[in-house]
Amino acid sequence: MSEHEYTPKSKVGKWFNDRLPLLTLANHLTDYPTPKNLNYWWTFGGILTFCLITQIVTGLVLAMHYIAHADMAFQSVEHIMRDVNYGWLIRYIHANGASMFFLAVYIHIFRSLFYGSYKSPREIIWIIGIIIYLLMMAAAFLGYVLPWGQMSFWGATVITNLFSAIPLVGEGIVTWLWGGYSVDNPTLTRFFTLHYLIPFLILGLVVLHIWALHVPGNNNPIGIDIKKPSKDTVPFHPYIVIKDGFALLMFMIVFAFFVFYTPNILGHADNYIEANPLVTPAHIVPEWYLLPFYAILRSVPDKLLGVIAMLSAILILAALPWLDTSKIRSAVFRPLYKQFYWILVADVLILGYVGAMPAEGLYLLIARIATAYYFLHFLVVLPILGFKERTTPVPLSITEPILGGSPNLAAVKKRDTFKDQ
Amino acid sequence: MKNFFRISFLIALFFGFQFNSNAAEKVEYLKTDWSFKGPFGKFDRAALQRGYQVYQEVCSSCHSMKYLSYRNLVEEGGPEFSVEQAKAIAASFEVKDGPNADGEMFMRPGRLSDKFVMPYENEKAAQAANGGAYPPDMTVLVKARGGGVDYIYSLLQGYEDPPAGVTLDEGVYYNKYMYGNKIKMSNQLSDGLVEYSDGTNASVQQMAKDVTTFLMWTAEPHLETRHKMGFKAIVYLIILTVLVYFSMKRIWSRIETKV
Numbered sequence: 227m228s229e230h231e232y233t234p235k236s237k238v239g240k241w242f243n244d245r246l247p248l249l250t251l252a253n254h255l256t257d258y259p260t261p262k263n264l265n266y267w268w269t270f271g272g273i274l275t276f277c278l279i280t281q282i283v284t285g286l287v288l289a290m291h292y293i294a295h296a297d298m299a300f301q302s303v304e305h306i307m308r309d310v311n312y313g314w315l316i317r318y319i320h321a322n323g324a325s326m327f328f329l330a331v332y333i334h335i336f337r338s339l340f341y342g343s344y345k346s347p348r349e350i351i352w353i354i355g356i357i358i359y360l361l362m363m364a365a366a367f368l369g370y371v372l373p374w375g376q377m378s379f380w381g382a383t384v385i386t387n388l389f390s391a392i393p394l395v396g397e398g399i400v401t402w403l404w405g406g407y408s409v410d411n412p413t414l415t416r417f418f419t420l421h422y423l424i425p426f427l428i429l430g431l432v433v434l435h436i437w438a439l440h441v442p443g444n445n446n447p448i449g450i451d452i453k454k455p456s457k458d459t460v461p462f463h464p465y466i467v468i469k470d471g472f473a474l475l476m477f478m479i480v481f482a483f484f485v486f487y488t489p490n491i492l493g494h495a496d497n498y499i500e501a502n503p504l505v506t507p508a509h510i511v512p513e514w515y516l517l518p519f520y521a522i523l524r525s526v527p528d529k530l531l532g533v534i535a536m537l538s539a540i541l542i543l544a545a546l547p548w549l550d551t552s553k554i555r556s557a558v559f560r561p562l563y564k565q566f567y568w569i570l571v572a573d574v575l576i577l578g579y580v581g582a583m584p585a586e587g588l589y590l591l592i593a594r595i596a597t598a599y600y601f602l603h604f605l606v607v608l609p610i611l612g613f614k615e616r617t618t619p620v621p622l623s624i625t626e627p628i629l630g631g632s633p634n635l636a637a638v639k640k641r642d643t644f645k646d647q
Numbered sequence: 648m649k650n651f652f653r654i655s656f657l658i659a660l661f662f663g664f665q666f667n668s669n670a671a672e673k674v675e676y677l678k679t680d681w682s683f684k685g686p687f688g689k690f691d692r693a694a695l696q697r698g699y700q701v702y703q704e705v706c707s708s709c710h711s712m713k714y715l716s717y718r719n720l721v722e723e724g725g726p727e728f729s730v731e732q733a734k735a736i737a738a739s740f741e742v743k744d745g746p747n748a749d750g751e752m753f754m755r756p757g758r759l760s761d762k763f764v765m766p767y768e769n770e771k772a773a774q775a776a777n778g779g780a781y782p783p784d785m786t787v788l789v790k791a792r793g794g795g796v797d798y799i800y801s802l803l804q805g806y807e808d809p810p811a812g813v814t815l816d817e818g819v820y821y822n823k824y825m826y827g828n829k830i831k832m833s834n835q836l837s838d839g840l841v842e843y844s845d846g847t848n849a850s851v852q853q854m855a856k857d858v859t860t861f862l863m864w865t866a867e868p869h870l871e872t873r874h875k876m877g878f879k880a881i882v883y884l885i886i887l888t889v890l891v892y893f894s895m896k897r898i899w900s901r902i903e904t905k906v
Contacts, residue, residue, distance in 0.1 A: 460904075485877070495791055498866075
């Protein structure tokens, strides 16, 4: 992978490295040439790695004290909150950590959308990312069920019932998922098992995600390829390490604020009521990070079509590298795309908002329009935009606008078309 | 740095959005100063002890407190009764224990290690005694209600005569803060209902505030530790962030690019 062959200095190091080139890998990771113009939106990859590790470590400790049984789960969580030393801290980090994880992943995804990071030659990185995102949603949903509160129970009931929309075998699948005829103890134990498994799958995929990234290298805010590595890039260590570290610390301050001062604000009060199959909560609402998809699900009157719409809303992202026909990566040089990008951001926020509201009246109408627009953006706007849009001149290299002294492109040579590929 | 403000702004905006979406359809709750609110918030020890008294003399005849033990009453950050006081409190309850050597269950005075004694044997018994409504367990009650402490505080003072046109069934009462305004718990508090040992005037408002403070503590027994630790953690993080910021500036000054 490295441009130059690395040989360890010490004899032992060389002996070891010839047999398992771990030192070569370490050397590759520290020397990895990174575009020097990356902005702070690029620090979220590192932040996400931190989130994953945090969730795994706190999750392991919680699993030592948690009891996956319908009669004891709620009580064991209270045991963690009260009697386990710093159990409240571990649990609040884990619960808020999920929200922080999604906050970071949404920024990471929308950064990718803005700067066209999903485009050739980075399609595989993108698709692995989408799979990671799907697994994150699964892990988050399964984890939310474990405290066995009212929202846990009814959320599990609603989501597993979605599978009953599948023709012919739907009902059978739901019974199979539940391990019975309703959400009950067998459901809880299998959800716990899967919740424990998925983070390690994510970890494996993260390794692939980074591996795939290190083949073409990072995209960058200008969205053009590296011309001269010596001029356009900096070694990952120390430049990017310290910058990522700084951003991570800023992120941790926000994280700490939630954990220590408003630990329950992102959760639903009903989840502090123990699960009761006989009492349905007034509104069954998923966690905030799933609300846009929940809104899409509910905006379609037919159950099966609703499920299909919800799944397509995520899976359509995997096709994005081919739906976006523009050769220019960065939205900086795409005046029209930039506007549609912000409309999409607003659209998703609106979907999140109506997802938290009852599906009736005006909310339902807004949800339907927003859902329609969401698909329109990917299926119609993006493909057409690539052909119709007049893009602004793209600089010749990464260094050029930087050396020119201003990030806007006044000082940049005019070119009509982009021939970087 | 400009980017950071932009990021923080977006985050704030996003969560602002969230809270708004949860804040719909709420009535205005009664407001009071809670000593435990804010980053340096602590429980008012005397209020917790009075609150325990209200719970004990009023609420506990119907509402259980099943995740709390008598030993918790002694612990730091709580009402901080003395060990003797807490032992006396525990001993005033009869706890079912056993089986003994003869295989029989027997009653004995409570100990610090015992959980709070439940008012009813089980949920069904509680329902049977309360006209079909189950008085919810109170340990995490303030966290289990959207309005939190303000809601509980208001609810306790929210009993009114029903407005014209609203008819109530037998055993149902009108409360302006209850979801749907109909509640199966009758008005429990009246001025002078309990006699506070510290001489505080036991007005309805005072009792509501004290017992709600107590319920906040039962729901979040480590709140004080959390606030203290949070302050230290955030100060530490800010100092570290500043140091790392200057290191970053220094490292990046080796090349001409701005960071």
